Amino acid sequence: MKSHLSLRRLNRTLASLLSQPSRAAIVCNRHHSTYPPNARLNIPTDYSTTPLLAHSPQMALSSSELPPEVKNGMTKRLNLFQAINEALATALREDENVLIFGEDVAFGGVFRCTMNLAGDYGADRVFNTPLTEQGIMGFGIGLAAEGMRPIAEIQFADYVFPAFDQLVNEAAKYRYREGKTGRSAGGLTVRMPCGGVGHGALYHSQSPESLFTHIPGLRVIMPRSPLQAKGLLLSAIRSNDPCIFMEPKILYRAAVEQVPSSPYTLPLSKAEVLQQGENVTIISYGQPLYTCHAALKKAEEDLGISVELIDLRTIYPWDRETVFKSVRKTGRCMVVHESMVNAGVGAEVSAAIQGDAETFLRLEAPVTRVAGWSIHSPLMFEKFNIPDVARVYDGIKKLIEY
């Protein structure tokens, strides 16, 4: 009932955003999802101008997280799959214990992240597996237990569920139960493309990160851009805890930016403040950050406020300090993610915010979540399911007006 109400409210919001009613009628008659020709909010992200991507070498090298030798180096224009390819190649080059395997990775993988790696580093180090997710994961854990650094690819995050047992019961608990032998599955990194692309439907658009953020022992990471992906993936590979590295597949080609050429790592479990603000904090990760950024720009123009935008980057164990600090400053907070709202990352983050006494006392409005509905990822309605600019904008407005 409640969701009906909010859907209706959403429709009203959408309708009110259309300046010409006659155009609205045309839109309603469409059988595919697109944005209305004169929409104010729900226009597609222009990745070539968004300030969340480094369009110049100066921007790319300005990050304080990069070491001096990288800052003094060159940059290259890369999209997300090329940046991931670079990180994988670096790992293979630096450590002969690194192995890459998964379904079709020897041919480059369905998203081309492993292009040329088998040729450059040998078919004995980059190889295809049968269609055997559970086997891949157990196999990777065994390799990691021997001190190697396996990088397993699950072709789509939607396919990871047969491997769930291995990840939860074997990988995550290894260190906890190995006694005095000093072994762990820490060398293991699992990469998987996730998230919506507009037409992936039930089995190619899921974003199951919160199923893993429930599990102590795992580190769950989702980068927002090529520069971030290269640094975070190298950190994940070098990390001595099993890491789940989820790559928003819509960004593979869409997100292009200048990426430092030298190898570098970015810290795990450390959030990044992408934009400072005073009135509202938005916490997100992965692709929805672009949606959030578009929404907050409009909200800042319309409402005369300033919004702080935080990228969690590592979604478990996550950086509470940065989040709490921001919310104590702004007093208003919203968590945005693509996957289902129920028991999602937003639930954990907002519960943690209200559970922290000092932050709780500073709250001016209830912490809100803007996320996918609690439904499966439907082919026809994927664009409605995934939070769009209008929903985030609406969320900001309600927070301010509370």
Add this chain to the structure above:
Amino acid sequence: MFSRALRVPRAAAPLVRARATAARPSTVAALRSVTTNAASSHADKAAVPDADDQPFQVTLSDESFETYELDPPSYTLDVTKKELKDMYSNMVVTRQMEMAADRLYKEKKIRGFCHLSTGQEAVAVGIEHALTKEDDVITAYRCHGFALMRGASVRSIIGELLGRREGIAYGKGGSMHMFAKGFYGGNGIVGAQVPVGAGLAFAHKYTGRKNASVILYGDGASNQGQVFEAFNMAKLWGLPALFGCENNKYGMGTAAARSSALTDYYKRGQYIPGLKVNGMDVLAVKAAVKYGKDWAISQNSPLVLEYVTYRYGGHSMSDPGTTYRTREEIQRMRSTNDPIAGLKQKILDWGVCNEDELKAIDKEARSHVNEEVAAAEAMAFPENKPEILFEDVYVKGSEPQFLRGRTPDENFYFSS
């Protein structure tokens, strides 16, 4: 009705076999089932040397093995008196330890799940005597004997069962989770250890070590999908993996034929050669695994073994083990096929040592286990503090700021 339906195909099977036999007499040998006689090997008593460490030849029963797409191992093997006595002692200590665990469980000192291997000692001991410490063993939850043979002490195993801080996994794992050098557990999920074992084997191959991984699972676990996934990967990549089904006839309380379409577990690899072995005879197990290891490494191929064995007790402590099989069956195996009694008889027959010396070994084993159990019982329980509860979830020093307790005031903050 249901049981008759179940019986039909098995009744029909001999007819098919008889026809096959008539057509191809050479397959007669392959149709024979392996013996479970633990005292079926032979040695020329006159040829047994005086010296403890001088080898002499033992001939295994020609019913010790069955093979699938594989030449059988040699039916003769060299042993020394010392090794036979070691094997005997190992099996006795294992059984004494399991009996101590049984007693402690019934005294309610051990809690939780506990799976004992009484009756199956020859498998763990025979495998260990065929391997080096650089080889790997991985098994499921019936793991006490394997942990012991890989080098864990009785006190660390019993201490673990008792949940003590000095237990082999700091009291965090209990019966199902034990690790040692060359031993990768002790795994609680049925079948999950099998692909992990393939990973272990890959590491050997990749690094060029001439070692193998011995991967054990039960007749129940052999139907898990991931077992077949591991078979496929291991054959595809030519891994030195000795998959091995410990067939003790029952997956918990389900007889093998009720759960498995093909109960010839050594043929389950289909494209992987198989070797079925008398798992009650420690010498046959040793011969099979030694042969299997050399074969797997030299042929770049995994092997699927089947150890035909029997557990005297129930599946776990909560299973009396008598509802799905007759007491007579258990009694018959205990009295005629016991691995320890079988080896004892051979040792005496061959004049390896006399009865008094064996009694001394028994006595020493018993007193060793008693001492170790006493030491385990004297171990402290883990201190009741969060540092212990929250350790080893992440790399020391790189933990998140805190991990959650049930309520915020129980949250544990890492000091680093």
